[in-house]
Amino acid sequence: AARMAAPTMEERKACWGARDEFWQCLDSHADDAAKCEKLRRAFELRCPQQWVKHFDKRRDFLKYKRKLETEGYIPPEAAGKS
Amino acid sequence: RAAVAAAVAGAAGAGWLYLRRDKERRLRARRLRDLRALALGQGDFQLHDTSGTPRRKADFLGRWVLLYFGFTHCPDVCPEELEKLSRAVELLERDPALPPLQPLFVTVDPERDDAAALARYLRDFHPRLVGLTGTPEQVRAAAAAFRVYVSAGPPDADGDYVVDHSVLTFLVGPDGLFRDYYGRSRTAEEVAESVRRHMETYEPLPP
Numbered sequence: 001a002a003r004m005a006a007p008t009m010e011e012r013k014a015c016w017g018a019r020d021e022f023w024q025c026l027d028s029h030a031d032d033a034a035k036c037e038k039l040r041r042a043f044e045l046r047c048p049q050q051w052v053k054h055f056d057k058r059r060d061f062l063k064y065k066r067k068l069e070t071e072g073y074i075p076p077e078a079a080g081k082s
Numbered sequence: 083r084a085a086v087a088a089a090v091a092g093a094a095g096a097g098w099l100y101l102r103r104d105k106e107r108r109l110r111a112r113r114l115r116d117l118r119a120l121a122l123g124q125g126d127f128q129l130h131d132t133s134g135t136p137r138r139k140a141d142f143l144g145r146w147v148l149l150y151f152g153f154t155h156c157p158d159v160c161p162e163e164l165e166k167l168s169r170a171v172e173l174l175e176r177d178p179a180l181p182p183l184q185p186l187f188v189t190v191d192p193e194r195d196d197a198a199a200l201a202r203y204l205r206d207f208h209p210r211l212v213g214l215t216g217t218p219e220q221v222r223a224a225a226a227a228f229r230v231y232v233s234a235g236p237p238d239a240d241g242d243y244v245v246d247h248s249v250l251t252f253l254v255g256p257d258g259l260f261r262d263y264y265g266r267s268r269t270a271e272e273v274a275e276s277v278r279r280h281m282e283t284y285e286p287l288p289p
Contacts, residue, residue, distance in 0.1 A: 004242060006154035006199060009206040012161060050235075050242045051157040 007048065015047035019055050031063075114259075114287055122260040123149075123252060127224035129188065129214040132201040137214055139258065146281060147184045147254040148273075151230045153191035153245045154203040159266070161206075167251055168208035169270035170277065180281055181256070185211040190232045190247045192221040228252060228260075253277055257286045 007015065022043040025036035033040065044052055127139045150167055152160035164187065171185050185208050189195035192215050195203075200213035215221065225232050230248045237243040251273065253262040261280050264273045 004240065006194070006203060008202070009161075012158075016158070047157075048155075048242055049238050049240065050155070050244050054157045054244060 004048075011046075015043075015051060018043040018046040023059060026059075110283065110285065114285065117259055117261065118287060120260070123228045123254060123258075124260075127188075127214075127227060128220050129216040129224060130197065132197045132204070132213045132215075134197055137212075142184060142186070142254070143258050144256050145184045146181055146256060146277070147186050147252075148277065149186040149188065149228075149252045149254060151188050151190050151225060151228070151232075151247060151250070153189050153247070154195050154199050155191065155242065155244065157244065159249055163249060163251065163266070164204075164207045164211070166268075166270045166273065168211065170273040171208050171210070173270065173274040174277060177278075180278065183277065186214065187211055188214045188224055189221060190225055190230070191234070191245050192216060192218050253280060255280070255284060255286070259287050 018039070022036060022039040025039045026033065029035040043055075047055070123139075128136065129138075130136050148167055148171065150160075150163055152163065154160075167185055171183050174180055174183050187200070187204060189200060195215050197213075197215060200215055204211050204213045214224075216224070222232075225247075228250075230250065231246070232248075233246045235243045235246060249266050251264045252260060253264070253276075255261045262276060264276070268276075
């Protein structure tokens with residue numbers, strides 16, 4: 001298989017822009033991915049598959065981090081201990 | 083009597099200043115010994131730049147170096163860190179009293195990042211940024227010398243993959259000794275400020 005060249009600066013920025021639009025949509029729809037299908041497809045078109053995977057993981061991490069910052073850390077066995 | 087009191091106070095003050103400077107000198111000397119014992123980035127690397135010219139670590143002696151390990155297929159971290167590195171170098175260039183700083187990029191993905199790929203990629207960053215690549219063995223040795231973690235992920239159907247790696251920018255002094263490192267959380271301004279301080283208090287490693 002022919003080696004794909006790395007994305008150029010313009011391609012990177014286009015990908016990041018599509019990702020940001022998709023994420024903004026998710027932010028305003030409480031992460032309901034069904035409401036953001038069009039932007040999801042645009043994001044997947046603009047970015048290499050490996051980057052889509054990477055950014056999906058990044059989003060999950062950022063959500064988890066935000067949750068920790070707002071709700072605090074709740075250890076899994078906190079309930080029921082005397 | 084007032085004159086005697088003033089003289090004693092003056093002598094005490096001078097004595098205290100001397101002790102404090104001596105303590106700082108000893109702390110710096112100890113830090114240098116620790117850095118040398120750490121031996122980070124010691125050992126020669128044998129790579130080549132984007133024009134195909136062989137470059138060894140020894141070639142950079144005499145210059146301050148700001149070095150980052152990354153790869154061109156990197157989704158976001160490497161472009162951000164290279165922007166930051168470029169900006170830090172630019173900030174320091176504005177001060178003619180400071181020695182020149184050599185920005186350096188070493189790929190952790192030699193299979194894809196050949197000289198041509200590096201040249202294309204680095205065009206978007208600082209004009210003096212030098213890119214280095216080599217055989218997988220040579221690159222592995224260079225990363226190992228700086229204890230940089232490198233792990234290529236599984237390729238997908240198109241053969242594309244990302245390389246997980248430590249995200250660090252290393253400061254190396256003109257004597258070739260590793261002096262400091264900067265992670266994701268440092269801004270370009272903070273890096274420039276730290277490099278400036280290293281340059282201003284620089285003492286070469288005693289033999």
